[in-house]
Amino acid sequence: MSRAVVAAAASGALFGAGLAVSSMTDRSVVLGFLDVFGRWNPTLAFVMGGAVAVTAVLFRFVLKRAAPALGGEFRLPQRDDVDVRLLVGAAIFGIGWGLAGFCPGPSLVGVAAGVTDAWIFLPAMVAGSWIAGRVGAR
Amino acid sequence: MKYGDITATLQASNPDQVPVSLSNLTTNDWIAGLAGGALIGVAAVLLLWSIGRIAGISGIASGALEGARGDRAWRIAFLAGMMLTGALVLQFMPAPPRAQTGTTPLLLAAGFLVGFGTRLGNGCTSGHGVCGLGRLSVRSLAAVAVFMACAMATTFVARHVIGAAP
Helix, strand or coil: CCHHHHHHHHHHHHHHHHHHHCCCCCHHHHHHHHCCCCCCCCHHHHHHHHHHHHHHHHHHHHCCCCCCCCCCCCCCCCCCCCCHHHHHHHHHHHHHHHHHCCCHHHHHHHHHCCCHHHHHHHHHHHHHHHHHHHCCCC | CCHHHHHHHHHHHCHHHCCCCHHHCCHHHHHHHHHHHHHHHHHHHHHHHHHCCCCCHHHHHHHHHHCCHHHCHHHHHHHHHHHHHHHHHHCCCCCCCCCCCCCHHHHHHHHHHHHHHHHHCCCCHHHHHHHHHHCCCHHHHHHHHHHHHHHHHHHHHHHHHHCCCC
């Protein structure tokens, strides 16, 4: 196993642990955040705030390097224009997220944890992504 | 009737109308939220530092299924690490219920929209949220604003207008 694969597995492990520790795998907690006019649960704001605080500070240092530590090159999105496809995609994602409270990461952890809702959600998510790929999205 | 009694009565008779407040959150909740968020941030930094990739789950997953063959191993390793460790940590946490809580049509529709939308918009809560905002990307900021607003509007309609969703 290459060092790159080990690094990716370690990153994924930290990511999954973070989702579980912060209850983001519980869609009722996520829906509690999205339901701003009900019994609002601000947990997700703390999770996103904590995560972005880390990336906003440390990405700067990482990107000062000429190349990633294990070789290859930085693969960052190059575009900086806000186009219709981005906004329509984000809107469609938001509607789905607001319906069930699952986004991709938590639904995958839910599948591994034996959460029935996630087992129903995931195949539909894969199908939606596949069809979007067929109609022109990358 | 004292003020406290009145608010208690209001809350009991109409739990949806509790004012927006941080008091719904225990100290443990927000500390766990910040700590979990920091772990997610460190995971994204590790991935970028080590192999130069953005930790966006929707992109990693679609690439693992449909991407170039030589570019799949790290994606599968990331997803396996995330799923196994997440499920393991949930053994020691208040975990979400295993039994079905949402209706099947709602979960299927939501899954389809999330898969379609994240592919079309090139990212989800992690790629645009955690990583894109960290990079100060204008595209990601726009995407996050739109998906947050649409998600909140959808939850509002589902819970308070239709009154159907969980």
